[in-house]
Amino acid sequence: MPLTRRKLLHYASALSAASVGGCSEDASSSEGSGTDGGSTGPEPSSSSSGAPMTSTAVDESSSSTGFDDGLPEYEWEGEPGPQTLFSHGVASGDPLADAVILWTRVTTEEAGALQAFFEVAVDPDFEMRVAAEYIETSPERDHTIKLDLQNLSPGTTYYYRFYTQGRVSPIGRTRTAPADGVERMRIAFCSCSNYSGGYFHVYRRIAERADLDLVLHLGDYIYEYAPSPADVRQAEPPNEILSLDDYRTRYATYRTDLDLQEMHRQHPVVAVWDDHESANDSYEDGAQNHDPEFEGDWNDRKAAAQQAYAEWMPIREGMPGLIYRALPFSDLVQLVMLDTRLAGRDLQADGTDDPEVLDDPERQMLGMEQEAWVMEQLASTDAQWVLVGQQVIMAEVLIGENPINPDQWDGYRTARQRFYDMAEMVDNMVVLTGDIHSSWAFDLARDPQGDYDPETGAGSVGVEFVTPAVTSAGFPTNAANAALISNPHLHWAELTQRGYVVLDIDTIRIEASWWWVEDVENPAGDEERFASAWVLEDATRHLVEATEPTEPPADPPPLAP
Secondary structure: OOOOHHHHHHHHHHHOOOEEEOOHHHHHHOOOOOOOOOEEOOOOOOOOOOOOOOOEEOHHHEOOOOOOOOOOOOEOOOOOOOHHHHOOOEEEEEEEOOEEEEEEEOOOOOOOOEEEEEEEEOOOOOOOEEEEEEEEEOHHHOOEEEEEEEOOOOOOEEEEEEEEOOEEOOOEEEEOOOOOOOOEEEEEEEEOOOHHHOOOHHHHHHHOOOOOOEEEEOOOOOOOOOOOOOOOOOOOOOOOOOOHHHHHHHHHHHOOOHHHHHHHHHOEEEEOOOOOOOOOOEEOOEEOOOOHHHHOOHHHHHHHHHHHHHHHOOOOOOOOOOOOEEEEEOOOEEEEEOOOOOOOOOOOOOOOOOHHHHOOOOOOOOOHHHHHHHHHHHHHOOOOEEEEEEOOOOOOOEEOOEEOOOOOHHHOHHHHHHHHHHHOOOOOEEEEEOOOOOEEEEEEEOOOOOOOOOOOOOOEEEEEEEOOEOOOOOOOOOOHHHHHHHOOOEEEEEOOOOEEEEEEEEOOEEEEEEEEEOOOOOOOOOOEEEEEEEEEEOOOOOEEEEOOOOOOOOOOOOOOO
């Protein structure tokens, strides 16, 4: 049912006037959540192929709604600027019950500051606006704009757009977190989107799902590698990215992809980085793909990567360089986003299966500060479901008797046991993982080869769902059977397909359904198919298979036009 002007008065009464915290260069400087309920890491102490989407001229040089809502309206005198001013689209992210981050970039070569304007409404025709304001952006933040829009209503869909130089951006659609008492949510999650590896069909399929409340991106949003003759598409710049300008240019290439733009335009995104946003197999003090002798100081490169990520991704920021944070979604879901890469990880134990190394209690995956923060989040939440978004497989994965990858939590076994201790503080722990370009469903068993019971889940502290890649290559063949034989807590795996996962969450269970796309190297290969579904019932800590995915809710809020 369309909203009437009487409904608008109701919204105006509920919202007062929405306020914006942090514009342009100041947008990333608000510590903590900026609103009640959200939590970041420690406070400071005393980011279908084709041509870029173009914008259109503003009708009658105004954003007039046709009646006086008391908010400013955009005005422009003179000829409109280039049609390419919003070539990188719009985005939103990190929603809270009363706030959300809005993002865009003015695509320009101008050297100075630029004036822009934004407006937000509860309808896609912008007849019922709740916020509008003039803002500025400048080269210091690569002409990106990031707003923390506050004083919103919970569980509400909003539409937003930006203006500059007489041009208007595409319309974005976002949604705030629900209030307590909500009984159902739908979340998609994905990772590993290598532009050079193929087309972003996964993003298009996610964008088309009007039923989603949220999208999680679990890292490897960009890749740092130099172009290769085997690439399906060529990313700029034509070299391995090292400097701030390099990282900014690589993000700019990705954000011209229309499928990526459409996912951001239709859904709020909560994102964390993995290694390729900086360099392959990174850790706090270095990376496998960084040679200080030829590529400079690691801390300089890491700082450049972190700054570009903060500029280009619609995330709510705390201390510079720290992205771990918690977002509450009513009393149904607490979302805890970790950094298993740069915040405290020690050097990987490559080339060894020595228990004295792998079980060394001094070896850190999260770092002591982040571990303490996680414990605080788990001890204080009353949410029914705790979702932990992170980067590398947490469950033990052996082939025979040896870990397959010490870059995963298998290389930090004592740190994993400490996390499992914390997981037992809550009834329903669900770990969401990317990185490995394949599909997996685990019980998180403390001792999979010992006292764990695969029939009942006894010995498990929670479950883990792993998403396949958006484009990045999986394994050459599906060798999942070998993994299933060696790992009784692994219920299902498939190693070759690309796709994403949808979580359907209600008060009695979480269902994860895997969806695969056909051919990421073919621009037209965007058909998707259901692959598998697994269910965690309340307080069981154990997965059971579902025969088909749950139907989405009827009549979701309309997608942005």
